Amino acid sequence: MEETMNAAISSVATLPKLPLSVRVHRETECADEPMSPIGRIMEDLDVYIVVVMGLGKPVNLPVFRAGIETELLARFPRFRSVQVMEFGKPRWVQTTVNVDDHIIVPRLDPAAVACGPEKAVEDYVSSLSMLPMDRGRPLWEFHFLDIPTSEATSTTVLRLHHSIGDGASLMTLLMASSLSTADPARLPAMPPPPKRTGPIYQRRPRPPLSSGEALLAWVWSYLVLAWNTLVDGVLLLATMLFLSDPHTLFKRADGGSSKSHRHMRFLHRSLSLDDVKLVKTAMNCTINDVLVGVTSAALSQYYFRKSGDINAKGICLRSFLLVNTRTVSSRQTYVTKVATGNKLSSLICPFHIALHDDPLEHVRKAKRLMLRKKSSLEVMFTQVVGEFLVKYFTVKIGSFLLRLFMTRTTIMLSNIVGPAEHITLCGHPVAFMATSVYGQPQALTVHYLNYDNTIKVILAVDDAQFPDCHQLLDDFVESMMLIKEATKFHTLKSIRFD
Missing domain, CATH: 3.30.559.10 (Chloramphenicol acetyltransferase-like domain)
Incomplete structure (x- = not known):
């Protein structure tokens, strides 16, 4: 090598x-x-x-x-x-x-x-x-x-x-x-837009005043939103000040405090988009929920095999989850006009390193977590705080706090929407695409990118931290397979009982 x-x-x-x-x-x-x-x-x-x-x-x-x-x-x-x-x-x-x-x-x-x-x-x-x-x-x-x-x-x-x-x-x-590639006379097709057409949180329309029960539910939703935002804001500030994930084999020995670039290795493997959609439909969740669950299952499998800690009840770690703050209702418009710049925010996404008899439990936990995050203004709060620090203090302070925030989480996680069909770029048909980043303090970054009928799982790993990184990549593929098979089993079981 x-x-x-x-x-x-x-x-x-x-x-x-x-x-x-x-x-x-x-x-x-x-x-x-x-x-x-x-x-x-x-x-x-x-x-x-x-x-x-x-x-x-x-x-x-x-x-x-x-x-x-x-x-x-x-x-x-x-x-x-x-x-x-x-x-x-x-x-x-x-x-x-x-x-x-x-x-x-x-x-x-x-x-x-x-x-x-x-x-x-x-x-x-x-x-x-x-x-x-x-x-x-x-x-x-x-x-x-x-x-x-x-x-x-x-x-x-x-x-x-x-x-x-x-x-x-x-x-x-x-x-x-x-x-x-199929029709060179037009732009590539985009995936169908999700049910959510705006940012991660959208205000609910107020029901008619005559509907007392609906009005109470509407008020309650805003109380839940305020409480969740308060809790997430406190956790965000606590992370910047002192709250850090435990040191595991996923974190660098120095906690990522060094600013110098480390040697990163970029690996990728294809997952079937149809398999992910199968789990999504059966679990009544989103594609993001499935991918977060796959990530949790893969890291759990890697951790317990590597550490041999079979008696562990579970470890709660956190990911730095990047969120695109642009609306998602006009993707084709963005392709025509070309969205520019950095319009990103983030949220803290906990995931559990645990052994489950049922692999679908990883997806269930991810679903509950993401539903909870959708009832919070954490993404907006993080964006406002970051822009405030840069505008009224200095970029050095803003970047220092962001780096500090990232060093106290374990991994960076992101999901990017790509073309719904094969494309031809500069006269060359593109067989696959794999996007990643380096320069961040985390030793492990997980990206997902859908392209045509596949989803690429892309890992950026610290070469010294993960000498067996290909085995870690295999765990993602195996975890997806186990979750898919568990989905089929539960579906057949429910049909049989019906």
């Missing part, structure tokens, strides 16, 4: 130094845009997004390059902008971009590639977590690996700084810049 890694790193480190592409002219000042509070925090934390895309044919570099120039750069101003400090505050200033400066074709060791192409690609992508980006240019780059793997004919990796945008805005950019 080390030899392949060193070859991957050296292949990038020895690339020739190209002249800077940034030329900030006075006439571009009209296009200036202030950086959002969340973007400024991501800049200070130095967090990056990595998108691995398997392509359905060998890389045609001139065609892909032309697509980047005419689609991505034309649609997304952040891709042609640099960060400039003005009166102590960063701004986005558009500039001239030389696309060739952002295209990297590494030279990998042929022996390592022949020995294991999947591992060679994985090692190379992992090496990016230790390589800095040139701050004198727009902070994005494409890496092209013309290596056939079991899932794709070739691979491209998009790496960009999180201050440019979040996962949702990046996904809408990719969809807006691509075409349907």
Whole structure:
């Protein structure tokens, strides 16, 4: 592994130094845009997004390059902008971009590639977590690996700084810049919108005053909302001050206090969207509930096998769950206009490390938890507090508190909605997509991304913390299978009794 890694790193480190592409002219000042509070925090934390895309044919570099120039750069101003400090505050200033400066074709060791192409690609992508980006240019780059793997004919990796945008805005950019593979004359289709069309919490319409029972229920719902928000707000502040998860094998020894980048490994595996929907329908819950339950089951399976602590009654850990604060009713509009920037908030999502005879108990707990979170303004409270700290204090204080908050939780968890069908990006059909991040203090990050009829589970793990990370990934696949089989058993059992 080390030899392949060193070859991957050296292949990038020895690339020739190209002249800077940034030329900030006075006439571009009209296009200036202030950086959002969340973007400024991501800049200070130095967090990056990595998108691995398997392509359905060998890389045609001139065609892909032309697509980047005419689609991505034309649609997304952040891709042609640099960060400039003005009166102590960063701004986005558009500039001239030389696309060739952002295209990297590494030279990998042929022996390592022949020995294991999947591992060679994985090692190379992992090496990016230790390589800095040139701050004198727009902070994005494409890496092209013309290596056939079991899932794709070739691979491209998009790496960009999180201050440019979040996962949702990046996904809408990719969809807006691509075409349907089945019908190249149109944009890719989006998944059907969920029942909830607004933020995670929506105000309930007031019933007629003549309906006393309904009016009482309406008032009670607001009392529950106020109480839950108060409790969540207190827990949020307590987490920033002193409340921390217990040290387990999922947390770094230093608690993630070090600001230097650790070597992260990015792994991904496909789950069937139909299997997830089967559980969702049977349990009368959401896809998010199922995925949170799968995460809890997989981490429990890994923990008890690794620690041998079979007598444990259960451990309550917490995840830092990222939430897209944009409304979800106009996804296709976002694809057309391209959502920009970082519009994120977060909530604390507890999950239980426990052994259950019935695997569905993990989903039931997740369902109860998420119903409870939907009766709280925690997401809005977190967003307001973060923006207040940046606006009225300093970015350093805001990012310090956010990092402190993340170090006291165990994992980072996120779910991103992708295209409902296969897409063709820059003239290349995309076989799969896997999105993740690095630079966060947690040793483990779990992302889910649906693409066509699959859901990718993507892990970003500290290489030193999880030397058997592939076994952890296997636990996610096995846990999904166990939950699906338990769902079928309970469904048949209920039919038999009916």
